Amino acid sequence: MTETDSSPPFIRVTGLRKSFGTQKILQGVDLDICHGETLVLIGPSGEGKSVLLKHIIGLLHPDGGQVELDGVNLSEMSERQLLVARRRMGYLFQNAALFASLTVAENVAFPLREAGVRDPGVLAERVHEALDLVELSAHKDKMPINLSGGMRKRVGIARAIITRPECILYDEPTAGLDPVVTDVIDHMIQRMQKHFRVTSVVITHDMNSVFRIADRVVMLKNGVVSFNGTPEQLRGSPDPEIQNFIAGRSGITA
Amino acid sequence: MNARFGLLGLPGRALLNFLAYLGQLGQLSADLSHSIFRGSLRLRQMAEQLVGIGYGSQAVVVVTGAFTGAVFTAQSYFKFKDFGIETTIGGIVSVSLCRELAPVLAGLMVTGRVGAAMAAEIGTMKVNEEIDALRVMGVHPVDYLVQPRFFAMLLSMPLLIAESIVFGLAASAIVATGVFEIPFAWFWTHVVDHTNHTDLIFGMSKGFVFGILIVIISCHQGLAASNGAVGVGLGTTRAVVFSSLALLIVNFFLTMLLNFFFPLGNAL
Numbered sequence: 001m002t003e004t005d006s007s008p009p010f011i012r013v014t015g016l017r018k019s020f021g022t023q024k025i026l027q028g029v030d031l032d033i034c035h036g037e038t039l040v041l042i043g044p045s046g047e048g049k050s051v052l053l054k055h056i057i058g059l060l061h062p063d064g065g066q067v068e069l070d071g072v073n074l075s076e077m078s079e080r081q082l083l084v085a086r087r088r089m090g091y092l093f094q095n096a097a098l099f100a101s102l103t104v105a106e107n108v109a110f111p112l113r114e115a116g117v118r119d120p121g122v123l124a125e126r127v128h129e130a131l132d133l134v135e136l137s138a139h140k141d142k143m144p145i146n147l148s149g150g151m152r153k154r155v156g157i158a159r160a161i162i163t164r165p166e167c168i169l170y171d172e173p174t175a176g177l178d179p180v181v182t183d184v185i186d187h188m189i190q191r192m193q194k195h196f197r198v199t200s201v202v203i204t205h206d207m208n209s210v211f212r213i214a215d216r217v218v219m220l221k222n223g224v225v226s227f228n229g230t231p232e233q234l235r236g237s238p239d240p241e242i243q244n245f246i247a248g249r250s251g252i253t254a
Numbered sequence: 255m256n257a258r259f260g261l262l263g264l265p266g267r268a269l270l271n272f273l274a275y276l277g278q279l280g281q282l283s284a285d286l287s288h289s290i291f292r293g294s295l296r297l298r299q300m301a302e303q304l305v306g307i308g309y310g311s312q313a314v315v316v317v318t319g320a321f322t323g324a325v326f327t328a329q330s331y332f333k334f335k336d337f338g339i340e341t342t343i344g345g346i347v348s349v350s351l352c353r354e355l356a357p358v359l360a361g362l363m364v365t366g367r368v369g370a371a372m373a374a375e376i377g378t379m380k381v382n383e384e385i386d387a388l389r390v391m392g393v394h395p396v397d398y399l400v401q402p403r404f405f406a407m408l409l410s411m412p413l414l415i416a417e418s419i420v421f422g423l424a425a426s427a428i429v430a431t432g433v434f435e436i437p438f439a440w441f442w443t444h445v446v447d448h449t450n451h452t453d454l455i456f457g458m459s460k461g462f463v464f465g466i467l468i469v470i471i472s473c474h475q476g477l478a479a480s481n482g483a484v485g486v487g488l489g490t491t492r493a494v495v496f497s498s499l500a501l502l503i504v505n506f507f508l509t510m511l512l513n514f515f516f517p518l519g520n521a522l
Protein backbone atom coordinates (compact mmCIF):
# COMPACT_ATOMS: atom_id res chain seq x y z
CA MET A 1 0.00 0.00 0.00
CA THR A 2 1.17 3.44 -0.83
CA GLU A 3 -1.04 5.40 1.55
CA THR A 4 -0.67 5.78 5.26
CA ASP A 5 -3.33 4.00 7.31
CA SER A 6 -4.84 7.31 8.44
CA SER A 7 -5.67 8.58 4.95
CA PRO A 8 -9.11 7.70 3.57
CA PRO A 9 -9.24 5.20 0.75
CA PHE A 10 -9.72 6.46 -2.81
CA ILE A 11 -12.35 3.81 -3.48
CA ARG A 12 -14.32 2.12 -0.71
CA VAL A 13 -16.63 -0.81 -1.45
CA THR A 14 -18.94 -1.72 1.43
CA GLY A 15 -21.23 -4.76 1.66
CA LEU A 16 -21.72 -4.86 -2.10
CA ARG A 17 -24.41 -7.30 -3.24
CA LYS A 18 -25.60 -8.02 -6.75
CA SER A 19 -27.77 -10.73 -8.29
CA PHE A 20 -28.82 -11.39 -11.87
CA GLY A 21 -32.15 -13.17 -11.73
CA THR A 22 -31.75 -16.00 -9.25
CA GLN A 23 -27.96 -16.06 -9.60
CA LYS A 24 -26.23 -14.34 -6.68
CA ILE A 25 -22.94 -12.88 -7.97
CA LEU A 26 -21.70 -10.55 -5.22
CA GLN A 27 -22.75 -11.39 -1.68
CA GLY A 28 -21.23 -8.69 0.47
CA VAL A 29 -17.91 -7.49 -0.92
CA ASP A 30 -15.88 -5.14 1.30
CA LEU A 31 -12.79 -3.57 -0.22
CA ASP A 32 -10.69 -0.42 0.18
CA ILE A 33 -8.45 0.80 -2.63
CA CYS A 34 -5.87 3.48 -1.84
CA HIS A 35 -4.54 6.29 -4.01
CA GLY A 36 -1.72 5.18 -6.24
CA GLU A 37 -1.80 1.47 -5.55
CA THR A 38 -2.06 -1.33 -8.09
CA LEU A 39 -4.64 -3.81 -6.89
CA VAL A 40 -5.03 -7.06 -8.76
CA LEU A 41 -8.31 -8.98 -8.66
CA ILE A 42 -8.04 -12.72 -9.12
CA GLY A 43 -10.42 -15.60 -8.74
CA PRO A 44 -12.22 -18.31 -10.68
CA SER A 45 -14.18 -17.28 -13.79
CA GLY A 46 -17.79 -16.26 -13.18
CA GLU A 47 -17.18 -15.17 -9.59
CA GLY A 48 -18.06 -11.52 -10.24
CA LYS A 49 -14.72 -9.79 -10.82
CA SER A 50 -16.00 -7.88 -13.87
CA VAL A 51 -19.27 -7.19 -12.06
CA LEU A 52 -17.31 -5.65 -9.17
CA LEU A 53 -15.29 -3.51 -11.60
CA LYS A 54 -18.49 -2.30 -13.29
CA HIS A 55 -19.88 -1.29 -9.89
CA ILE A 56 -16.71 0.68 -9.11
CA ILE A 57 -17.24 2.80 -12.25
CA GLY A 58 -21.01 2.98 -11.75
CA LEU A 59 -22.04 1.00 -14.82
CA LEU A 60 -24.06 -1.34 -12.61
CA HIS A 61 -26.28 -0.38 -9.72
CA PRO A 62 -25.90 -2.54 -6.59
CA ASP A 63 -28.77 -4.47 -5.00
CA GLY A 64 -27.22 -3.65 -1.63
CA GLY A 65 -24.15 -1.93 -0.21
CA GLN A 66 -22.32 0.98 -1.77
CA VAL A 67 -19.27 2.20 -3.64
CA GLU A 68 -17.60 5.44 -2.56
CA LEU A 69 -15.17 7.42 -4.66
CA ASP A 70 -13.20 9.88 -2.54
CA GLY A 71 -15.92 9.68 0.12
CA VAL A 72 -18.80 10.28 -2.33
CA ASN A 73 -21.36 7.51 -2.64
CA LEU A 74 -21.61 6.57 -6.34
CA SER A 75 -24.60 4.31 -5.70
CA GLU A 76 -26.82 7.31 -4.91
CA MET A 77 -25.84 9.33 -7.97
CA SER A 78 -27.98 9.85 -11.07
CA GLU A 79 -26.56 8.77 -14.43
CA ARG A 80 -25.66 12.37 -15.31
CA GLN A 81 -23.83 12.88 -11.99
CA LEU A 82 -22.00 9.60 -12.60
CA LEU A 83 -20.82 10.85 -16.01
CA VAL A 84 -18.80 13.56 -14.27
CA ALA A 85 -17.39 11.15 -11.65
CA ARG A 86 -16.41 8.61 -14.32
CA ARG A 87 -14.18 11.14 -16.07
CA ARG A 88 -11.70 10.62 -13.22
CA MET A 89 -11.38 7.00 -14.30
CA GLY A 90 -10.39 4.98 -17.33
CA TYR A 91 -11.85 1.59 -18.12
CA LEU A 92 -10.68 -1.26 -20.31
CA PHE A 93 -13.49 -3.63 -21.28
CA GLN A 94 -12.87 -7.34 -21.53
CA ASN A 95 -13.73 -7.24 -25.26
CA ALA A 96 -12.19 -3.73 -25.68
CA ALA A 97 -15.62 -2.30 -26.79
CA LEU A 98 -14.09 -0.13 -29.53
CA PHE A 99 -16.44 1.95 -31.67
CA ALA A 100 -16.79 -0.04 -34.87
CA SER A 101 -17.54 3.06 -36.94
CA LEU A 102 -14.34 4.92 -35.94
CA THR A 103 -10.70 4.31 -36.86
CA VAL A 104 -8.13 3.30 -34.25
CA ALA A 105 -6.91 6.90 -33.92
CA GLU A 106 -10.48 8.26 -33.67
CA ASN A 107 -11.29 5.67 -31.01
CA VAL A 108 -8.27 6.63 -28.93
CA ALA A 109 -8.90 10.37 -29.40
CA PHE A 110 -12.58 10.03 -28.42
CA PRO A 111 -12.31 10.50 -24.62
CA LEU A 112 -9.85 13.36 -25.08
CA ARG A 113 -12.18 15.10 -27.52
CA GLU A 114 -15.06 14.61 -25.10
CA ALA A 115 -12.92 16.10 -22.33
CA GLY A 116 -12.77 19.28 -24.40
CA VAL A 117 -9.45 18.98 -26.27
CA ARG A 118 -10.13 20.34 -29.78
CA ASP A 119 -6.66 21.30 -31.11
CA PRO A 120 -5.89 18.78 -33.91
CA GLY A 121 -2.15 19.02 -33.23
CA VAL A 122 -2.54 18.23 -29.53
CA LEU A 123 -5.01 15.44 -30.29
CA ALA A 124 -2.67 13.85 -32.86
CA GLU A 125 0.31 14.09 -30.49
CA ARG A 126 -1.53 12.55 -27.54
CA VAL A 127 -3.02 9.78 -29.71
CA HIS A 128 0.46 8.97 -31.07
CA GLU A 129 1.88 8.92 -27.54
CA ALA A 130 -0.88 6.59 -26.25
CA LEU A 131 -0.65 4.25 -29.23
CA ASP A 132 3.13 4.21 -28.91
CA LEU A 133 2.81 2.93 -25.33
CA VAL A 134 0.93 -0.11 -26.62
CA GLU A 135 3.13 -0.39 -29.75
CA LEU A 136 0.32 0.28 -32.24
CA SER A 137 1.24 3.62 -33.82
CA ALA A 138 1.54 2.02 -37.25
CA HIS A 139 -2.09 0.89 -37.17
CA LYS A 140 -3.77 4.20 -36.31
CA ASP A 141 -5.76 4.46 -39.55
CA LYS A 142 -7.19 0.94 -39.46
CA MET A 143 -10.77 0.11 -38.56
CA PRO A 144 -11.25 -2.09 -35.44
CA ILE A 145 -12.72 -4.89 -37.57
CA ASN A 146 -9.32 -5.25 -39.29
CA LEU A 147 -7.41 -5.78 -36.02
CA SER A 148 -6.71 -9.01 -34.15
CA GLY A 149 -8.30 -9.54 -30.72
CA GLY A 150 -5.04 -8.69 -28.97
CA MET A 151 -4.56 -5.52 -31.00
CA ARG A 152 -8.11 -4.40 -30.24
CA LYS A 153 -7.42 -4.89 -26.55
CA ARG A 154 -4.28 -2.74 -26.80
CA VAL A 155 -6.25 0.01 -28.57
CA GLY A 156 -8.72 -0.24 -25.68
CA ILE A 157 -5.84 0.29 -23.24
CA ALA A 158 -4.61 3.32 -25.20
CA ARG A 159 -8.16 4.74 -25.09
CA ALA A 160 -8.38 4.12 -21.34
CA ILE A 161 -5.10 5.89 -20.52
CA ILE A 162 -5.13 8.81 -22.97
CA THR A 163 -6.87 11.25 -20.62
CA ARG A 164 -4.36 10.36 -17.87
CA PRO A 165 -7.10 9.52 -15.37
CA GLU A 166 -6.51 9.18 -11.64
CA CYS A 167 -7.63 5.59 -11.71
CA ILE A 168 -7.68 2.95 -14.43
CA LEU A 169 -9.75 -0.22 -14.25
CA TYR A 170 -8.44 -3.02 -16.48
CA ASP A 171 -10.64 -6.03 -17.21
CA GLU A 172 -8.16 -8.70 -18.33
CA PRO A 173 -5.68 -6.42 -20.11
CA THR A 174 -3.36 -9.22 -21.18
CA ALA A 175 -5.81 -12.01 -22.06
CA GLY A 176 -5.09 -13.22 -25.58
CA LEU A 177 -1.76 -11.38 -25.85
CA ASP A 178 1.60 -13.04 -26.51
CA PRO A 179 4.13 -13.13 -23.62
CA VAL A 180 6.23 -10.26 -24.97
CA VAL A 181 3.27 -7.90 -25.43
CA THR A 182 1.97 -9.01 -22.02
CA ASP A 183 5.29 -7.84 -20.59
CA VAL A 184 4.92 -4.51 -22.45
CA ILE A 185 1.44 -3.98 -20.97
CA ASP A 186 2.60 -4.94 -17.47
CA HIS A 187 5.45 -2.44 -17.68
CA MET A 188 3.07 0.20 -18.95
CA ILE A 189 0.78 -0.32 -15.93
CA GLN A 190 3.81 -0.03 -13.64
CA ARG A 191 5.00 3.13 -15.44
CA MET A 192 1.55 4.73 -15.12
CA GLN A 193 1.71 4.13 -11.37
CA LYS A 194 5.31 5.30 -10.99
CA HIS A 195 5.16 8.45 -13.14
CA PHE A 196 1.55 9.60 -12.79
CA ARG A 197 0.63 7.90 -9.46
CA VAL A 198 -2.31 6.26 -11.17
CA THR A 199 -4.47 3.93 -9.10
CA SER A 200 -4.97 0.68 -11.00
CA VAL A 201 -7.40 -2.15 -10.49
CA VAL A 202 -6.51 -5.08 -12.71
CA ILE A 203 -8.42 -8.29 -13.31
CA THR A 204 -6.13 -11.00 -14.60
CA HIS A 205 -5.72 -14.75 -14.75
CA ASP A 206 -2.02 -14.44 -15.58
CA MET A 207 -0.19 -15.22 -12.33
CA ASN A 208 3.11 -13.91 -13.74
CA SER A 209 1.41 -10.53 -14.22
CA VAL A 210 0.02 -10.71 -10.69
CA PHE A 211 3.47 -11.07 -9.12
CA ARG A 212 4.98 -8.51 -11.52
CA ILE A 213 2.58 -5.60 -11.05
CA ALA A 214 0.51 -6.06 -7.88
CA ASP A 215 0.95 -4.02 -4.72
CA ARG A 216 -1.96 -5.96 -3.32
CA VAL A 217 -3.94 -8.99 -4.45
CA VAL A 218 -7.60 -9.62 -3.78
CA MET A 219 -9.26 -12.93 -4.51
CA LEU A 220 -13.02 -13.14 -5.07
CA LYS A 221 -14.70 -16.44 -4.38
CA ASN A 222 -18.34 -17.30 -3.76
CA GLY A 223 -19.26 -13.64 -4.03
CA VAL A 224 -16.99 -12.39 -1.24
CA VAL A 225 -13.34 -11.42 -0.76
CA SER A 226 -11.58 -14.65 0.16
CA PHE A 227 -8.04 -13.25 0.21
CA ASN A 228 -6.69 -9.72 0.61
CA GLY A 229 -2.94 -9.23 0.95
CA THR A 230 0.41 -8.64 -0.72
CA PRO A 231 1.72 -10.89 -3.51
CA GLU A 232 4.18 -12.35 -0.99
CA GLN A 233 1.37 -13.20 1.42
CA LEU A 234 -0.50 -14.80 -1.49
CA ARG A 235 2.52 -16.91 -2.42
CA GLY A 236 2.95 -17.98 1.20
CA SER A 237 -0.72 -18.65 1.89
CA PRO A 238 -1.34 -22.02 3.53
CA ASP A 239 -4.80 -22.22 1.87
CA PRO A 240 -4.63 -25.18 -0.57
CA GLU A 241 -7.30 -23.60 -2.82
CA ILE A 242 -5.13 -20.51 -3.26
CA GLN A 243 -2.04 -22.60 -3.91
CA ASN A 244 -3.93 -24.67 -6.49
CA PHE A 245 -5.17 -21.46 -8.13
CA ILE A 246 -1.65 -20.00 -8.30
CA ALA A 247 -0.21 -23.20 -9.73
CA GLY A 248 -3.19 -23.79 -12.06
CA ARG A 249 -3.92 -27.23 -10.60
CA SER A 250 -7.46 -28.54 -11.11
CA GLY A 251 -6.94 -31.73 -9.13
CA ILE A 252 -8.01 -33.83 -12.08
CA THR A 253 -5.69 -36.70 -12.85
CA ALA A 254 -5.32 -38.36 -16.25
CA MET B 255 -48.79 -13.45 -12.95
CA ASN B 256 -50.20 -16.10 -10.69
CA ALA B 257 -51.98 -19.03 -12.35
CA ARG B 258 -54.98 -18.38 -10.09
CA PHE B 259 -55.82 -15.33 -12.14
CA GLY B 260 -56.53 -17.64 -15.07
CA LEU B 261 -57.84 -15.90 -18.16
CA LEU B 262 -57.53 -12.49 -16.53
CA GLY B 263 -53.81 -13.05 -16.01
CA LEU B 264 -52.82 -12.83 -19.67
CA PRO B 265 -54.43 -9.48 -20.56
CA GLY B 266 -53.38 -8.21 -17.14
CA ARG B 267 -49.76 -9.03 -17.83
CA ALA B 268 -50.01 -7.55 -21.35
CA LEU B 269 -51.42 -4.34 -19.87
CA LEU B 270 -48.63 -4.16 -17.27
CA ASN B 271 -46.01 -4.77 -19.96
CA PHE B 272 -47.56 -2.06 -22.12
CA LEU B 273 -47.58 0.41 -19.22
CA ALA B 274 -43.96 -0.48 -18.42
CA TYR B 275 -43.08 0.07 -22.10
CA LEU B 276 -44.77 3.49 -22.08
CA GLY B 277 -42.84 4.30 -18.91
CA GLN B 278 -39.56 3.45 -20.64
CA LEU B 279 -40.48 5.63 -23.63
CA GLY B 280 -41.34 8.41 -21.16
CA GLN B 281 -37.96 8.03 -19.45
CA LEU B 282 -36.15 8.19 -22.79
CA SER B 283 -38.19 11.28 -23.74
CA ALA B 284 -37.22 12.90 -20.42
CA ASP B 285 -33.53 12.11 -21.02
CA LEU B 286 -33.85 13.50 -24.53
CA SER B 287 -35.51 16.70 -23.24
CA HIS B 288 -32.67 17.12 -20.75
CA SER B 289 -30.16 16.59 -23.54
CA ILE B 290 -31.88 19.14 -25.81
CA PHE B 291 -32.42 21.88 -23.25
CA ARG B 292 -29.37 21.47 -21.00
CA GLY B 293 -26.82 19.67 -23.14
CA SER B 294 -24.76 20.89 -26.04
CA LEU B 295 -25.65 20.30 -29.66
CA ARG B 296 -23.55 17.71 -31.45
CA LEU B 297 -23.42 19.32 -34.86
CA ARG B 298 -21.01 16.81 -36.43
CA GLN B 299 -23.17 13.81 -35.52
CA MET B 300 -26.28 15.76 -36.52
CA ALA B 301 -24.81 16.51 -39.96
CA GLU B 302 -23.95 12.81 -40.41
CA GLN B 303 -27.49 11.84 -39.50
CA LEU B 304 -28.96 14.51 -41.77
CA VAL B 305 -27.09 12.95 -44.67
CA GLY B 306 -28.15 9.44 -43.69
CA ILE B 307 -31.76 10.19 -42.83
CA GLY B 308 -32.63 13.16 -45.03
CA TYR B 309 -30.46 12.90 -48.12
CA GLY B 310 -30.40 9.10 -48.08
CA SER B 311 -34.19 8.72 -47.85
CA GLN B 312 -35.01 10.90 -50.84
CA ALA B 313 -35.11 8.15 -53.46
CA VAL B 314 -37.50 6.04 -51.38
CA VAL B 315 -39.76 8.98 -50.60
CA VAL B 316 -39.77 10.33 -54.16
CA VAL B 317 -40.70 6.95 -55.66
CA THR B 318 -43.38 6.43 -52.99
CA GLY B 319 -44.88 9.88 -53.58
CA ALA B 320 -44.73 9.63 -57.37
CA PHE B 321 -46.38 6.24 -57.71
CA THR B 322 -48.97 7.04 -55.04
CA GLY B 323 -49.90 10.18 -56.98
CA ALA B 324 -49.96 8.24 -60.24
CA VAL B 325 -52.13 5.37 -59.00
CA PHE B 326 -54.50 7.65 -57.10
CA THR B 327 -54.96 9.69 -60.28
CA ALA B 328 -55.75 6.54 -62.27
CA GLN B 329 -58.24 5.18 -59.72
CA SER B 330 -59.95 8.57 -59.38
CA TYR B 331 -60.18 8.92 -63.14
CA PHE B 332 -61.83 5.49 -63.57
CA LYS B 333 -64.65 6.50 -61.19
CA PHE B 334 -64.89 10.25 -61.86
CA LYS B 335 -65.27 9.55 -65.59
CA ASP B 336 -68.66 7.92 -64.86
CA PHE B 337 -69.87 11.22 -63.43
CA GLY B 338 -68.17 13.33 -66.07
CA ILE B 339 -66.02 15.19 -63.51
CA GLU B 340 -62.62 13.72 -64.41
CA THR B 341 -61.16 17.19 -64.95
CA THR B 342 -61.42 17.83 -61.19
CA ILE B 343 -58.93 15.07 -60.38
CA GLY B 344 -56.16 17.59 -59.61
CA GLY B 345 -58.06 18.91 -56.61
CA ILE B 346 -58.69 15.62 -54.86
CA VAL B 347 -55.21 14.29 -55.60
CA SER B 348 -53.45 17.36 -54.25
CA VAL B 349 -55.54 17.58 -51.07
CA SER B 350 -55.16 13.84 -50.40
CA LEU B 351 -51.44 13.92 -51.03
CA CYS B 352 -50.87 16.93 -48.78
CA ARG B 353 -53.05 15.82 -45.89
CA GLU B 354 -52.80 12.04 -45.80
CA LEU B 355 -51.09 10.06 -48.52
CA ALA B 356 -47.69 11.70 -48.62
CA PRO B 357 -47.23 12.08 -44.83
CA VAL B 358 -48.43 8.57 -43.97
CA LEU B 359 -46.77 6.66 -46.80
CA ALA B 360 -43.52 8.63 -46.60
CA GLY B 361 -43.61 8.16 -42.82
CA LEU B 362 -44.04 4.41 -43.18
CA MET B 363 -41.24 4.19 -45.75
CA VAL B 364 -38.89 6.23 -43.53
CA THR B 365 -39.84 3.98 -40.61
CA GLY B 366 -38.76 0.95 -42.60
CA ARG B 367 -35.56 2.52 -43.79
CA VAL B 368 -34.41 4.81 -40.98
CA GLY B 369 -36.17 3.36 -37.91
CA ALA B 370 -34.79 -0.09 -38.66
CA ALA B 371 -31.28 1.33 -39.19
CA MET B 372 -31.43 3.26 -35.89
CA ALA B 373 -32.55 0.22 -33.89
CA ALA B 374 -30.00 -2.08 -35.56
CA GLU B 375 -27.05 0.31 -35.23
CA ILE B 376 -27.71 1.33 -31.63
CA GLY B 377 -28.66 -2.26 -30.72
CA THR B 378 -25.38 -3.60 -32.11
CA MET B 379 -23.50 -0.95 -30.15
CA LYS B 380 -25.41 -1.99 -27.03
CA VAL B 381 -24.60 -5.71 -27.28
CA ASN B 382 -20.94 -4.91 -28.13
CA GLU B 383 -20.69 -2.78 -24.95
CA GLU B 384 -20.05 0.37 -27.02
CA ILE B 385 -22.90 2.11 -25.16
CA ASP B 386 -21.21 1.26 -21.84
CA ALA B 387 -17.93 2.51 -23.35
CA LEU B 388 -19.63 5.87 -24.00
CA ARG B 389 -20.85 5.95 -20.40
CA VAL B 390 -17.43 5.23 -18.89
CA MET B 391 -15.98 8.05 -20.99
CA GLY B 392 -18.49 10.44 -19.45
CA VAL B 393 -20.79 10.64 -22.46
CA HIS B 394 -24.53 10.09 -22.06
CA PRO B 395 -25.72 7.72 -24.82
CA VAL B 396 -28.84 9.85 -25.35
CA ASP B 397 -26.67 12.96 -25.94
CA TYR B 398 -24.44 11.18 -28.43
CA LEU B 399 -26.85 8.86 -30.21
CA VAL B 400 -30.45 9.99 -29.80
CA GLN B 401 -30.24 13.79 -29.78
CA PRO B 402 -28.49 14.12 -33.21
CA ARG B 403 -30.94 11.63 -34.74
CA PHE B 404 -33.84 13.52 -33.21
CA PHE B 405 -32.83 16.87 -34.72
CA ALA B 406 -31.94 15.29 -38.07
CA MET B 407 -35.33 13.63 -38.18
CA LEU B 408 -37.16 16.78 -37.10
CA LEU B 409 -35.60 18.69 -39.98
CA SER B 410 -35.76 15.90 -42.55
CA MET B 411 -39.27 14.52 -42.16
CA PRO B 412 -41.28 17.65 -43.07
CA LEU B 413 -38.99 18.30 -46.05
CA LEU B 414 -39.20 14.68 -47.20
CA ILE B 415 -42.98 14.88 -47.00
CA ALA B 416 -42.99 18.12 -48.99
CA GLU B 417 -40.77 16.43 -51.57
CA SER B 418 -43.11 13.47 -51.69
CA ILE B 419 -46.08 15.79 -52.27
CA VAL B 420 -44.30 17.62 -55.10
CA PHE B 421 -43.33 14.40 -56.89
CA GLY B 422 -46.78 12.91 -56.26
CA LEU B 423 -48.43 15.93 -57.88
CA ALA B 424 -45.97 15.88 -60.78
CA ALA B 425 -46.66 12.19 -61.41
CA SER B 426 -50.38 12.86 -61.13
CA ALA B 427 -50.12 15.64 -63.72
CA ILE B 428 -48.16 13.39 -66.07
CA VAL B 429 -50.69 10.54 -65.79
CA ALA B 430 -53.72 12.85 -66.00
CA THR B 431 -52.49 14.78 -69.01
CA GLY B 432 -50.38 12.14 -70.74
CA VAL B 433 -52.45 9.00 -70.22
CA PHE B 434 -55.99 10.28 -69.69
CA GLU B 435 -55.62 13.38 -71.88
CA ILE B 436 -57.04 15.83 -69.35
CA PRO B 437 -55.93 19.35 -70.36
CA PHE B 438 -53.17 20.53 -68.02
CA ALA B 439 -54.91 23.88 -67.50
CA TRP B 440 -57.98 22.10 -66.06
CA PHE B 441 -55.84 19.85 -63.90
CA TRP B 442 -53.80 22.71 -62.51
CA THR B 443 -56.81 25.01 -61.99
CA HIS B 444 -58.36 22.43 -59.70
CA VAL B 445 -55.10 21.89 -57.84
CA VAL B 446 -54.80 25.62 -57.15
CA ASP B 447 -58.51 26.04 -56.35
CA HIS B 448 -58.62 23.27 -53.77
CA THR B 449 -55.19 23.40 -52.20
CA ASN B 450 -53.44 26.16 -50.32
CA HIS B 451 -50.47 26.55 -48.01
CA THR B 452 -52.43 25.29 -44.99
CA ASP B 453 -52.71 21.87 -46.63
CA LEU B 454 -48.94 21.79 -47.00
CA ILE B 455 -48.47 22.89 -43.37
CA PHE B 456 -50.97 20.17 -42.39
CA GLY B 457 -48.84 17.47 -44.03
CA MET B 458 -45.49 18.83 -42.89
CA SER B 459 -46.76 19.17 -39.29
CA LYS B 460 -47.51 15.47 -39.36
CA GLY B 461 -43.90 14.96 -40.43
CA PHE B 462 -42.67 16.57 -37.20
CA VAL B 463 -44.80 14.28 -35.05
CA PHE B 464 -44.01 11.14 -37.06
CA GLY B 465 -40.31 11.99 -36.90
CA ILE B 466 -40.44 12.20 -33.10
CA LEU B 467 -42.35 8.91 -32.86
CA ILE B 468 -39.92 7.06 -35.12
CA VAL B 469 -36.82 8.36 -33.27
CA ILE B 470 -38.11 7.64 -29.76
CA ILE B 471 -39.50 4.17 -30.54
CA SER B 472 -36.56 3.02 -32.69
CA CYS B 473 -33.79 4.38 -30.46
CA HIS B 474 -35.49 2.85 -27.42
CA GLN B 475 -35.47 -0.56 -29.09
CA GLY B 476 -31.77 -0.13 -29.86
CA LEU B 477 -30.85 0.98 -26.34
CA ALA B 478 -32.89 -1.86 -24.81
CA ALA B 479 -31.35 -4.56 -27.01
CA SER B 480 -29.79 -7.56 -25.29
CA ASN B 481 -28.96 -11.17 -26.04
CA GLY B 482 -26.60 -10.63 -28.98
CA ALA B 483 -27.61 -10.83 -32.63
CA VAL B 484 -31.01 -12.35 -31.80
CA GLY B 485 -31.82 -9.40 -29.55
CA VAL B 486 -30.72 -6.88 -32.18
CA GLY B 487 -32.92 -8.59 -34.80
CA LEU B 488 -35.89 -8.62 -32.45
CA GLY B 489 -35.37 -4.95 -31.55
CA THR B 490 -35.15 -3.98 -35.22
CA THR B 491 -38.38 -5.80 -36.05
CA ARG B 492 -40.13 -4.26 -33.08
CA ALA B 493 -38.87 -0.79 -34.00
CA VAL B 494 -40.47 -1.02 -37.45
CA VAL B 495 -43.71 -2.66 -36.26
CA PHE B 496 -44.23 -0.42 -33.21
CA SER B 497 -43.30 2.77 -35.11
CA SER B 498 -45.63 1.90 -38.01
CA LEU B 499 -48.55 1.12 -35.72
CA ALA B 500 -47.94 4.21 -33.60
CA LEU B 501 -47.73 6.33 -36.74
CA LEU B 502 -51.04 5.02 -38.11
CA ILE B 503 -52.87 5.39 -34.79
CA VAL B 504 -51.47 8.83 -33.99
CA ASN B 505 -52.23 9.91 -37.57
CA PHE B 506 -55.97 9.62 -36.96
CA PHE B 507 -55.92 11.76 -33.82
CA LEU B 508 -53.51 14.19 -35.43
CA THR B 509 -55.83 14.58 -38.41
CA MET B 510 -58.73 15.39 -36.11
CA LEU B 511 -56.62 17.89 -34.16
CA LEU B 512 -54.99 19.55 -37.15
CA ASN B 513 -58.32 19.82 -38.95
CA PHE B 514 -59.46 21.97 -36.05
CA PHE B 515 -56.64 24.45 -36.73
CA PHE B 516 -56.46 24.00 -40.52
CA PRO B 517 -59.97 22.99 -41.61
CA LEU B 518 -60.41 21.50 -45.05
CA GLY B 519 -61.41 24.40 -47.28
CA ASN B 520 -63.40 24.10 -50.48
CA ALA B 521 -64.52 20.52 -50.60
CA LEU B 522 -64.76 18.92 -53.98
